[in-house]
Amino acid sequence: MNTLQRAFAAVLLLACAALAIMAWPYQAAFSYEPVGPRAYPLLLLTLLGIAALYMLIRPAAIVHGEDEPQLDRHGLLKIVACIGLLLLFAGLFEPLGFILSSVLIGVPMARLYGGRWMPALLVIPLTALALYILFDRLMDVPLPLGLLSLLEN
Numbered sequence: 001m002n003t004l005q006r007a008f009a010a011v012l013l014l015a016c017a018a019l020a021i022m023a024w025p026y027q028a029a030f031s032y033e034p035v036g037p038r039a040y041p042l043l044l045l046t047l048l049g050i051a052a053l054y055m056l057i058r059p060a061a062i063v064h065g066e067d068e069p070q071l072d073r074h075g076l077l078k079i080v081a082c083i084g085l086l087l088l089f090a091g092l093f094e095p096l097g098f099i100l101s102s103v104l105i106g107v108p109m110a111r112l113y114g115g116r117w118m119p120a121l122l123v124i125p126l127t128a129l130a131l132y133i134l135f136d137r138l139m140d141v142p143l144p145l146g147l148l149s150l151l152e153n
Helices: 001-022 037-058 073-098 098-113 117-136 144-152
Strands: none
Touching: 001 037, 073 098, 073 144, 098 117, 098 144
16 A cells, blocks of 8 residues: 555544544533534544544555546645635634625635536525524524624514
């Protein structure tokens, strides 16, 4: 197996273990869900750790097929742009609110991965509004309205 793949799996496994140790003692003063706030990250870290362990002990290298896109300059630029958009979304989430930040980031994200303008401009605002209603109103998961809070009440 490729040494680089094994090194990546080992670093990922160590990161999972370190993050799990950091997340284990976490106790919130109050909680919305019955299992508490540490269950979700611990579950994700466990699944990621199992995958990293599998990559580490797997006997054969992971070989990509001919139909899979190559990781060239164009692909790397797309990944960097995607990460930049996600960081921008995280920064705009509270000031602008869920709906506006989702629309402002969703349209460029759709265009980045080959989406057409008209479907993106129609579907993304409707999806952001529907997700806000689903989470905030129906599931009682509070999401910020940001600038749109002026329209409330």
